[in-house]
Amino acid sequence: MVDPKMVELSVYNDIPHLLIPVVTNPRKASKALQKVVDEMENRYELFAKVGVRNIAGFNAKVEEFNAQSEYKQIPLPLIVVIVDELADLMMVASKEVEDAIIRLGQKARAAGIHMILATQRPSVDVISGLIKANVPSRVAFAVSSGTDSRTILDENGAEKLLGRGDMLFKPIDENHPVRLQGSFISDDDVERIVNYIKAQADADYDESFDPGEVSENDGEFSDGESGGDPLFEEAKALVIETQKASASMIQRRLSVGFNRATRLMEELEMAGVIGPAEGTKPRKVLQQ
Template sequence: SIPGKAAIGIEIPNPERKTVFFRDILLSNAYSRSASFLTVALGVDSIGKPAVANLARMPHLLIAGATGAGKSVAINAFICSILYKATPDMVRLLMIDPKRIELSVYEGIPHLLHPVVVEPKMASRALIWAVREMERRYKLLETLRVKSFTSYNEVAEEKLPYIVIIVDELADLMMVASKDVETSIARLAQMARAAGMHIILATQRPSVDVLTGLIKANFPTRISFKVSSKVDSRTILDTSGAEHLLGLGD
């Protein structure tokens, strides 16, 4: 149904696919007027308007999609959106890329907390470090008797940067160290927002052994590209429909 109207809308694909250019989103009013350092470019909506979102409000993002559906392109767009808005003293990134090729292009940028992590066992340690960093930040908030990350930065002499943790393929990590990875991600998802830490988690296998109930419960914001079956769509979105998407970013 169409909001505000007593009518039903039917979306049909255009005869010719129109390319959405990243530059157009960055030049849009929606992106330029957003004050948040964690504004990410999503693309365009069904009527062609530029769509952006604030990662700080999500506060964590779960992405799923079959191979070639546009998942990694979206992650790169989100990373570049943040890099355009924020300097390294505002936002730091922790990248985990078991596929080894997708995030390696960012190796050496000043925003990185650590070189891009490619070994699954090292990734488990990196997530454990992130949990400890979250706990350290909570102690700092407690010391100044403030309740949130933004309140801390308003009164602290030495400001803390946001930390965005990006995991490009969760399935590979779950195969090697599922319990440690699940525990770390769940703790971060439950508590890290108030410490200025946010997670972008992606997988091409949205099965129940990868996206466990504990992980899903703590990621209310989810994006699904085209998936291979109704079961996968229900696993990621709790409803069918993603299997009918057109692919290549839809």
Template sequence: MLTLGSGEGGLVGEGLERVVALGLGTTGSTILGVLLTLAGVLLLTGASLGAFLRRTGHVMHQAHQRVRRPKPNLIRAANQLRAVGFSSEPPPPAPPVDVKHDYPDLVSDSVSVRPEPDSFHEAPTHESQEQLFELPAPVADYELPSRELLTRSRPGVGPNGEATQRIADALVTCLAHFGVEATVIGQISGPRVTRYELQRAPGTKVGKVANLKDDLSYALATTEIRILAPIPGKQAVGVEVPNLSPSIVTLGDIYGDLPATASPLSVWLGKDISGAAVWADLARMPHILIAGTTGAGKSGCINTILTSILLRATPDEARLILIDPKRIELNYYEQIPHLLTPVVSSPKEAAAVLLNVVTEMERRYERLSQVRARNLPEANRAFRKRGEDELPYLLVVIDELADLMMVSPQEVEDSIIRLAQKSRAVGIHLVLATQRPSVDVITGMIKANVPSRIAFAVSSQTDSRVILDSNGAESLLGQGDMLFKPLGTSRLQRVQGAYVTEEEIAMIVEQTKAQREQQVDESFLEAPVVFAEDAESDDGEFDPDEDPLLDKAIEVVVTAQTASVSLLQRRLRVGYTRAGRLIDMLERRGIISPYEGSKPRRVLVSEHDLERVVHAPALD
């Protein structure tokens, strides 16, 4: 058999290899061969080099993400290692700078597409910045979920200089057609919109620019623009134009450490028009009203608020009551240990829960008066010194207020008004959300007592004025685009809301429920019964240790081996006030345990001792 050449490539291949090796060396000839092979593959397949490189980069990026994505099993194992003394966490980073300024919408004139996650600013308030909230010591049997469970979005491209200059020229030209002379003096680009700052010529009314909103939208061929005439704190008119390529804001993009003055109810909202992260403290707000049409981002905002609390607060620091008449929005959180009651879906039960929250508010005020405290942090410090259980914050979230107002308008409105007026000092706060911002849902009394508002896209200026007392929400873009009006200011802050995925929520919920067993109080679901005898018995002449029904109450509690006000109301057919006094009598006689926060009272005697304790005197 005849063989041409001694190598596998034959005589021609061997000759070419020797010539190339003499000129380029072994390494150079190898590189040249690889490049020629790649070129041949591209010529045969008809693909471009750019598409090949993009495809290769995409595959490598996906592989890198799969390697870096935290796994629940690994996180659980890491937590177990930390519990026995092993820790692989790096030292904590330096605390971030708390950005404070008078005009948060105008932080910088430069384009900031993706700022660092530790650049935050808080919604302006009139509160002093002293240390109001003393962060409790870490709980030994509970560890907060890791922030590594949150994913971050890819960096956005943002508008380039040529596109922004073209829009600026179109604005000036359109205004000139209607006799308004103006020049563009600056611009600020955010995740969804870019604000162009116009300086008008002397003698031109500011309102004339605002009246040309529809004409400017036509000239720019865009959907919705918003005009600020003028920009608060500046001698300029702002025209906010949607970006052609909007950026997605995730909770992982803005999550970071907060100042020591922040309470456990501090939450992240999104990024403002300058690209800076925005956070708010629900304990200072103290209640918030969220409204917007279907699909505008209202439920996503509630998920961001709840996820922020789960990442920051333990069940001993904050408890939640979730009211979801739609039955589908808040079912992710059914098993978290922070719940004080099961997720409420019935409007009738929701009205009962709100009435019981009012009762809880009054009971907390009684405890605060005993230690002469003015707010919850002061009271908890006093409780710690006395060796008593501390009171957690209580956040009530109502996902659809309109449904409750249709079923029980009077009871729901009365409870919300009482809570909004008085509950701040005792650590009870409300988050009210509705997709129907009408005056029969958001009444004047509710608006007067809930000063902080978040408005998503609405269909008309009338709806915008119901929420914000001003226009603007009708020009929003939807999908998380919001106007935020915090307590103590009339300025509207435009924010692109942060998005949290269902997978992130599931991992965070899984980590929280694996560490603490859920303890709910179902007595909150039962409506308190009010009888006329309660008013007649409050004449100031009763003996606090005597009641005709006391023996019967002892029998009921010992037989059932549980004690609650609602139980005595049902079994003895008495009102709430009298049942509460009976509970106090049982505690003084040592039949039931003292109050232990959200935990149910324990019955300290058995049925065998029933006869002995029926006529026992009260303990000193």
């Protein structure tokens, strides 16, 4: 579970189903998504060794093996990734988050990994075309305009919803959305259910999914290390190739946020790739 707002999903901490505690730091969230991508790749390697195509085939093999052997194997569980506010993640680490979501959307379902992505700002800078193409099932609650409805569902309709759980659901196998009514569950109901589940078993977190700690000094850098941004070499090559240097160009070409693009410009200046800022004039590129 990823909850950048820190208040929506924190109540679910310590339930036995979680692989790691609820992630609230956007920097850690991008790393956690990458851990899920790594798990997906590991599962596909496992499928290739066993000679199956998906998680159902693998677990059937495990069940068959367990019936004939006293050494029991554990079947692979389904994994669900829930992101409460995608917009916050895209502001901090858009390229890393988008890449992870696209890879999971393309391949993860057969590996038993599924995603639920939520946002209150369904604009094209949050829900990019590549994300939409790889997340085929959509749910839209009441939105303010037909543009937002088209961003979510590829058609109008959500702007006419009444609110209070009124929704349009467009599953992967339907051409037109279905109108549904979501039920209201109060905070007290959620707390009682969660407390009941917690009483059944203790949380058993999986350290292999832990994204690790991210220091406050990591800023917009995606690797959380003091050695600089991992996109530095890519930004350097871009600037030298185009002989132009601006934060807006880096932001657009590398799909990063403005703050990160500005930091990359500072790194390029410190490395002697570009000259210092001269008011409104474009920066000089010092390397050919």
